[in-house]
Amino acid sequence: MEESYDPAAVERAAQQYWDEHRTFQVREEPGREKFYCLSMFPYPSGRLHMGHVRNYTIGDVLARFMRMQGRNVLQPMGWDAFGLPAENAAMSNGVPPARWTRQNIEYMRKQLKSLGFGIDWSRELATCDPSYYHWNQWLFLRMLEKGIAYRRTGVVNWDPVDQTVLANEQVIEGRGWRTGALIEKREIPMYYLNITRYAEELLGDLQQLPGWPERVKLMQANWIGRSEGCEVSFPYAPDTRAAIGAEGALKVFTTRVDTLFGVTFMAVAAEHPVALAAAASRPELSAFIEECRRGSVMEADVATQEKKGLPTGLHVLHPFTGAPIEVWVANYVLMGYGEGAVMGVPAHDERDFEFAGRHGLPITMVVRSPSGAYERIEAPWISAYGEHGITVDSGQFSGLDFQSAVDAIATALEQRGLGRKRVQFRLRDWGISRQRYWGCPIPLIHCEHCGEVPVPDAQLPVRLPEDLVPDGSGNPLGKSAAFTHCTCPRCGGPARRETDTMDTFVDSSWYYLRYACPDQAASMVDARTDYWLPVDQYIGGIEHAILHLLYSRFWTKVMRDLGLVRCAEPFTNLLTQGMVLNHIYSSVGADGRRRYYNPADVRARRESDGTEIFEAPGADGKSVRVEYGGLGKMSKSENNGVDPEGLVARYGADTARLFTMFASPPEQTLEWSDEGVQGASRFLRRLWSAVYEHVRHGSPPPLELAGLSAAQRALRRAVHQGLAKATDDIGRRRNFNTAIAACMELLNAVGRFQEDTPAAHAVRQEALEIIVLVLAPIVPHVCHALWHALGHEQAIVDERWPVVDTAALVQDTVELVVQVNGKLRGRIQVAAGADEATVREAALGEEPVSRFVAGKPVRKVIVVPGKLVNIVV
């Protein structure tokens, strides 16, 4: 064994061993319990970032831990390889997205390997490979057959200069990011997946996921947004019938049909047919609709924008009183939600209240507060106005509580054919069409005679040409005759291929299934998924808590219904790791633009008056005063990233892994700290020299438990207590930081243990072995070396997790804390099994305690066995 720790040499040797022995290649072993450990696959952006390191280290620790528990562990890796960044890179440097992506994959795979993750690389896949996206297309066609996939129009951001569709992130303050042009909403035909058909099941099955964080399940439940309410039709008044040119009714959905008699106006979305009909004769309305059309499609913008509206001059009739109600166009009503129209009840809905106040609309109170919180409705709004109560001034429905009113009104509406009870979901169908090049082609052909024709299975996959370079002006696929020109599979005539590609969420909705059988050329998945699925542990960022996870759950259920997989839920346990943060430093240059400085380049200095200032080398090499902007997610835009590669080069992979696991528990944010990294490195060096010092004295005799000294017994107790804690921390709690802290305490205890007899040597050997075994999943390379140094032939990766010796935990006496009136006043030592009377007497006799109790009657004594005594006086 070398005297000093050389991470580079140690890591090279360990990685070489795992490679040569194909340590992490696994196959199905029907008799053996499996553990499928999956981390969210990365987008191949070019280089690994610390978020990846954190994510994959968590996965690797669990995978290696479960392997030591004897499980058949699958830990695969792949690439979420389609997406917008490849197109952006192509636009700025002219390299085709395919080449850029594949180069990035090569580089990042090397980086992943350098970190020593125990991955079965024989299963690697990339979603841009035709052998993968073939099955996106195949399943899309099955969905089309079952009516799960369908076509309708959808709203997109349209850049009129580039003649192209933009992603939300490409729209900055209403303008295109490249052109600066005002973005319009435009309706275009798109393909949708009918996820709402599964809404009830997606919601209900959340209860079958005890291994998911509550907050994620809650977010999903809110996203699905099941609400029970009532559909109500307001028949068109004659003016509306005339404007539209037909009979009909304005349909709304409401959860508060008990307030139906408080309706004083109706509000419809700008795109609603009634709005469009009214606009024909009203220029100011048509201008307003145009303004709404230019507005953002994002919910956050819609919810925060000023609530504006304009009357249409048209009316609908109240379903019971027949009174005319004016229809308004409002920018807070969205065509995509519900019916694109709402009934306005300003007395009992805050948003309607605000709208009515602004436009001078009447407010009619129709619910009385059961607690008497209000007598009439007046500004400002108080939340009691929106609470359930007893109906008033509601004709035959007056005097009813909420539920009775809803039931009675719904029944009456149904009798008149003007409404019914209905469940409404907030969840909308999943639009998967993207007007982009670097994605999976949608396998359809448009024929003048036959219309929309699916590509026959035998012609799949529809291959994406890989030599195109997007220039920002629309989808290059549309300009590629070689791609678009085809023959109609039905009539054989000339036809045009669909140029839209699929949302990349499609790619990531089933990759975890394909890992079970990546070499299967004849089908999407095969029986091997029955062995490996569901994923036992899924690990990824909290930012995917809703969309990716919901889409994957949906996709799995569709595949189950098609008989392709057996499981209904793909991920049994979910761990959502927090973001990696670092400090942000910036300065505003002479040109008025803000520049960001990497924290590694910033130096802190104290002015003579004690204020702290920060400086960094500027572009010209001269020192620039920079301001501190707090902590933020590591990002390119704020230049506060830490490059994992440099970290590994400087300290080794084990230090990088140890720091990311030690700095905070996995679900919380992780704050970067160079000093913390050095601390991690120092600990590994101390561990190394502790083992070095120990083995220098030769191999110890076998451990004899009889006749150990008190200090030896104390060390063994500490070791087995620490082992029990670390096992629970990793295996159940998934708190790696406290497991590492336990190991640090043990190493400190070993350092304090000074005995030098053969028996002491044996006890120390046991202690060091347990520390090394416990740390092996976290810092596998150094433990690989230390395990051999401790005299073992077998590689530590193939060892079993150590077992707690419960006999070592037994104590003769225990320390109890003594409180007087809940305040800590002393400590006592009592025999482990002492009865309450003994404990009580010992507590009252203890010096500082007796002083606080003296002269006062003892009212109560609470004894918590093994913990504390509280004397109440």
Added chain:
RNA sequence: GCCGACGUGGUGGAAUUGGUAGACACACUAGCUUGAGGGGCUAGCGCCGCGAGGCGUGUCGGUUCGAAUCCGACCGUCGGCACCA
């Protein structure tokens, strides 16, 4: 705006079921090591107080013998909001 989380020393964090607040580390201070480079070791380290002791987990209130933990209100920070992945 809506939904979700978080808030504890100078710093990251620990306290797992309501029972010793601050484990473990970082930083800092002092000392040792004649190995002064990002080396090693020892000790100290919540705040106030000479001390006895008092105070202390974002703020205010409540429940309890006992609250960082439970309840209510408020303040602040962060994440998601459907075409970033």
